[in-house]
Amino acid sequence: MVLKVFGFPTSTCTRRVGVVLEELNIPYELIVVSLPKNEQKSAAFLEHQPFGVVPYIVDDDGYEIYESRAIARYLAAKCGSSLLPSPSDxxxxxxxxxxxxxxxxxxxxxxxxxxxxxxxxxxxxxxxxxxxxxxxxxxxxxxxxxxxxxxxxxxxxxxxxxxxxxxxxxxxxxxxxxxxxxxxxxxxxxxxxxxxxxxxxxxxxxxxxxxxxxxxxxx
Ligand SMILES: N[C@@H](CCC(=O)N[C@@H](CS)C(=O)NCC(=O)O)C(=O)O
Known part of the structure:
Protein backbone atom coordinates (compact mmCIF):
# COMPACT_ATOMS: atom_id res chain seq x y z
CA MET A 1 0.00 0.00 0.00
CA VAL A 2 1.34 3.44 -0.94
CA LEU A 3 1.40 6.11 1.77
CA LYS A 4 -1.79 8.20 1.69
CA VAL A 5 -1.98 11.89 2.55
CA PHE A 6 -5.46 13.05 3.52
CA GLY A 7 -5.33 16.75 2.81
CA PHE A 8 -6.12 19.58 0.45
CA PRO A 9 -3.80 20.37 -2.50
CA THR A 10 -3.28 24.06 -1.72
CA SER A 11 -3.35 23.84 2.06
CA THR A 12 -0.17 25.11 3.70
CA CYS A 13 -0.04 22.27 6.22
CA THR A 14 -0.62 19.63 3.53
CA ARG A 15 2.22 21.10 1.46
CA ARG A 16 4.46 21.13 4.57
CA VAL A 17 4.09 17.34 4.55
CA GLY A 18 4.38 17.24 0.75
CA VAL A 19 7.75 18.96 0.66
CA VAL A 20 9.14 16.47 3.16
CA LEU A 21 7.75 13.49 1.20
CA GLU A 22 9.48 14.88 -1.89
CA GLU A 23 12.75 15.45 0.00
CA LEU A 24 12.66 11.85 1.18
CA ASN A 25 11.56 10.44 -2.20
CA ILE A 26 8.64 8.66 -0.58
CA PRO A 27 5.85 7.79 -3.05
CA TYR A 28 2.43 9.00 -1.93
CA GLU A 29 -1.15 9.46 -2.99
CA LEU A 30 -3.16 12.54 -2.03
CA ILE A 31 -6.74 11.83 -0.96
CA VAL A 32 -8.50 15.18 -1.29
CA VAL A 33 -10.45 16.34 1.76
CA SER A 34 -12.37 19.35 0.47
CA LEU A 35 -11.87 22.34 2.76
CA PRO A 36 -14.41 24.48 0.81
CA LYS A 37 -16.97 21.73 1.46
CA ASN A 38 -15.89 21.51 5.12
CA GLU A 39 -15.22 17.78 4.77
CA GLN A 40 -12.56 18.07 7.50
CA LYS A 41 -15.38 18.49 10.02
CA SER A 42 -17.27 15.32 8.99
CA ALA A 43 -17.67 12.55 11.55
CA ALA A 44 -15.67 10.19 9.32
CA PHE A 45 -12.73 12.61 9.14
CA LEU A 46 -12.83 13.37 12.87
CA GLU A 47 -12.28 9.65 13.54
CA HIS A 48 -8.76 10.17 12.14
CA GLN A 49 -8.01 13.83 13.02
CA PRO A 50 -10.16 14.79 16.02
CA PHE A 51 -9.38 18.52 15.67
CA GLY A 52 -10.96 18.61 12.21
CA VAL A 53 -8.01 20.00 10.26
CA VAL A 54 -5.84 18.58 7.47
CA PRO A 55 -3.56 16.75 6.98
CA TYR A 56 -3.18 13.27 8.37
CA ILE A 57 -1.33 10.39 6.76
CA VAL A 58 -1.76 6.64 6.62
CA ASP A 59 1.64 5.04 6.11
CA ASP A 60 2.22 2.01 3.91
CA ASP A 61 1.88 -0.28 6.97
CA GLY A 62 -1.43 1.30 8.07
CA TYR A 63 0.08 3.55 10.77
CA GLU A 64 -1.79 6.86 11.13
CA ILE A 65 -0.47 10.18 12.37
CA TYR A 66 -1.60 13.83 12.18
CA GLU A 67 -0.01 17.28 12.79
CA SER A 68 2.15 18.31 9.84
CA ARG A 69 5.37 18.81 11.81
CA ALA A 70 4.94 15.53 13.70
CA ILE A 71 4.31 13.75 10.39
CA ALA A 72 7.49 15.31 8.98
CA ARG A 73 9.55 14.17 11.98
CA TYR A 74 8.05 10.68 11.80
CA LEU A 75 8.87 10.31 8.09
CA ALA A 76 12.41 11.70 8.44
CA ALA A 77 13.09 9.40 11.42
CA LYS A 78 11.73 6.43 9.48
CA CYS A 79 14.16 7.18 6.64
CA GLY A 80 17.09 8.04 8.92
CA SER A 81 17.33 11.39 7.13
CA SER A 82 19.80 14.08 8.16
CA LEU A 83 16.88 16.53 7.90
CA LEU A 84 16.15 15.31 11.45
CA PRO A 85 19.28 15.02 13.62
CA SER A 86 19.26 11.98 15.89
CA PRO A 87 19.11 12.44 19.71
CA SER A 88 22.25 10.28 19.79
CA ASP A 89 24.03 13.36 18.42
N1 LIG B 1 -1.18 22.24 13.49
C1 LIG B 1 -1.89 21.61 12.39
C2 LIG B 1 -2.72 22.68 11.71
C3 LIG B 1 -3.59 22.10 10.62
C4 LIG B 1 -4.44 23.18 9.95
O1 LIG B 1 -4.69 24.25 10.52
N2 LIG B 1 -4.90 22.86 8.73
C5 LIG B 1 -5.70 23.80 7.97
C6 LIG B 1 -5.25 23.83 6.53
S1 LIG B 1 -3.58 24.41 6.40
C7 LIG B 1 -7.15 23.35 7.99
O2 LIG B 1 -7.43 22.17 7.92
N3 LIG B 1 -8.07 24.33 8.03
C8 LIG B 1 -9.47 24.04 7.98
C9 LIG B 1 -10.19 24.36 9.26
O3 LIG B 1 -9.61 25.01 10.16
O4 LIG B 1 -11.36 23.96 9.37
C10 LIG B 1 -0.89 20.94 11.44
O5 LIG B 1 0.22 21.46 11.32
O6 LIG B 1 -1.20 19.90 10.85
Missing part, protein backbone atom coordinates in the same frame (compact mmCIF):
# COMPACT_ATOMS: atom_id res chain seq x y z
CA UNK A 90 22.78 15.34 21.39
CA UNK A 91 24.19 18.78 20.59
CA UNK A 92 23.06 18.72 16.96
CA UNK A 93 19.64 17.43 17.99
CA UNK A 94 19.32 20.19 20.60
CA UNK A 95 20.03 22.88 17.99
CA UNK A 96 17.47 21.26 15.68
CA UNK A 97 14.80 21.38 18.41
CA UNK A 98 15.76 24.99 19.11
CA UNK A 99 15.32 25.86 15.41
CA UNK A 100 12.01 23.99 15.18
CA UNK A 101 10.79 25.90 18.20
CA UNK A 102 11.93 29.22 16.68
CA UNK A 103 9.81 28.51 13.61
CA UNK A 104 6.64 27.87 15.64
CA UNK A 105 7.11 30.69 18.16
CA UNK A 106 8.62 33.44 16.02
CA UNK A 107 7.50 32.77 12.46
CA UNK A 108 4.40 30.61 12.08
CA UNK A 109 2.36 32.46 14.69
CA UNK A 110 2.71 35.74 12.77
CA UNK A 111 2.85 34.48 9.17
CA UNK A 112 -0.24 32.29 9.66
CA UNK A 113 -2.13 35.20 11.15
CA UNK A 114 -1.18 37.50 8.26
CA UNK A 115 -2.32 34.80 5.81
CA UNK A 116 -5.58 34.39 7.73
CA UNK A 117 -6.39 38.11 7.49
CA UNK A 118 -5.15 38.76 3.96
CA UNK A 119 -5.87 35.43 2.20
CA UNK A 120 -8.13 32.97 4.02
CA UNK A 121 -10.81 35.28 5.47
CA UNK A 122 -11.29 37.25 2.21
CA UNK A 123 -11.44 33.95 0.26
CA UNK A 124 -14.33 32.85 2.51
CA UNK A 125 -16.09 36.20 2.07
CA UNK A 126 -15.36 37.15 5.70
CA UNK A 127 -14.19 40.62 6.73
CA UNK A 128 -10.57 40.81 7.76
CA UNK A 129 -8.90 42.96 10.37
CA UNK A 130 -6.21 45.04 8.66
CA UNK A 131 -4.87 46.17 12.07
CA UNK A 132 -4.03 42.57 12.97
CA UNK A 133 -2.36 42.03 9.59
CA UNK A 134 -0.32 45.21 9.97
CA UNK A 135 0.66 44.54 13.60
CA UNK A 136 1.70 40.98 12.82
CA UNK A 137 3.67 42.08 9.73
CA UNK A 138 5.64 44.49 11.92
CA UNK A 139 6.15 41.82 14.58
CA UNK A 140 7.34 39.32 11.97
CA UNK A 141 9.75 41.90 10.51
CA UNK A 142 11.33 42.33 13.95
CA UNK A 143 11.65 38.55 14.41
CA UNK A 144 13.24 38.22 10.97
CA UNK A 145 15.80 40.86 11.96
CA UNK A 146 16.90 38.36 14.62
CA UNK A 147 16.86 35.55 12.02
CA UNK A 148 19.27 37.70 9.99
CA UNK A 149 21.76 37.77 12.86
CA UNK A 150 21.48 33.99 13.35
CA UNK A 151 21.83 33.35 9.62
CA UNK A 152 24.88 35.63 9.38
CA UNK A 153 26.70 33.00 11.46
CA UNK A 154 25.41 29.77 9.93
CA UNK A 155 23.82 28.64 6.67
CA UNK A 156 20.58 27.29 8.14
CA UNK A 157 18.50 27.79 11.25
CA UNK A 158 19.88 24.76 13.12
CA UNK A 159 23.47 25.03 11.89
CA UNK A 160 25.23 24.56 8.57
CA UNK A 161 22.95 21.79 7.33
CA UNK A 162 19.39 22.09 6.12
CA UNK A 163 16.86 20.47 8.45
CA UNK A 164 13.11 20.10 8.74
CA UNK A 165 13.11 23.32 10.77
CA UNK A 166 14.06 25.27 7.63
CA UNK A 167 11.55 23.44 5.43
CA UNK A 168 8.72 24.13 7.91
CA UNK A 169 8.89 27.81 6.90
CA UNK A 170 8.18 27.19 3.22
CA UNK A 171 4.37 27.15 2.94
CA UNK A 172 3.61 30.33 4.88
CA UNK A 173 6.83 32.02 3.75
CA UNK A 174 5.83 31.50 0.13
CA UNK A 175 2.27 32.64 0.81
CA UNK A 176 3.21 35.95 2.42
CA UNK A 177 5.83 36.55 -0.28
CA UNK A 178 3.22 35.87 -2.99
CA UNK A 179 0.87 38.50 -1.57
CA UNK A 180 3.63 41.10 -1.70
CA UNK A 181 4.99 41.09 1.84
CA UNK A 182 8.66 41.53 1.09
CA UNK A 183 10.20 40.36 4.36
CA UNK A 184 12.07 37.29 3.16
CA UNK A 185 13.50 38.60 -0.10
CA UNK A 186 14.64 42.06 1.03
CA UNK A 187 18.37 41.74 0.37
CA UNK A 188 19.21 45.25 1.53
CA UNK A 189 17.56 44.94 4.95
CA UNK A 190 18.11 41.22 5.64
CA UNK A 191 20.81 39.84 3.30
CA UNK A 192 21.28 36.60 5.24
CA UNK A 193 17.56 35.86 5.42
CA UNK A 194 17.30 36.59 1.68
CA UNK A 195 20.16 34.17 0.94
CA UNK A 196 18.59 31.49 3.16
CA UNK A 197 15.11 31.97 1.69
CA UNK A 198 16.42 31.74 -1.88
CA UNK A 199 18.28 28.54 -0.95
CA UNK A 200 15.36 26.71 0.69
CA UNK A 201 12.63 27.94 -1.65
CA UNK A 202 14.55 26.85 -4.75
CA UNK A 203 14.93 23.24 -3.59
CA UNK A 204 13.46 20.75 -6.08
CA UNK A 205 11.19 19.33 -3.38
CA UNK A 206 9.49 22.70 -2.87
CA UNK A 207 9.30 23.42 -6.59
CA UNK A 208 7.24 20.22 -6.93
CA UNK A 209 4.64 21.17 -4.31
CA UNK A 210 4.80 24.97 -4.06
CA UNK A 211 1.57 25.60 -5.97
CA UNK A 212 -0.33 22.51 -4.93
CA UNK A 213 0.27 18.97 -3.82
CA UNK A 214 -0.21 16.71 -6.86
CA UNK A 215 -2.63 13.79 -6.49
CA UNK A 216 0.23 11.34 -6.82
CA UNK A 217 3.95 11.76 -6.44
CA UNK A 218 6.10 11.90 -9.54
CA UNK A 219 8.56 9.17 -8.47
Missing amino acids: LHKWGKFEQAASIEQSNFDVFAASIAAERVFRPAKGLTSDENIAQRHTEALAAKLDVYDVILSRQRYLAGDECTLADLFHLPYGAMITKIGINLLEDESRRPHVARWWKDISSRDSWQKVKDNLPLTSSQ
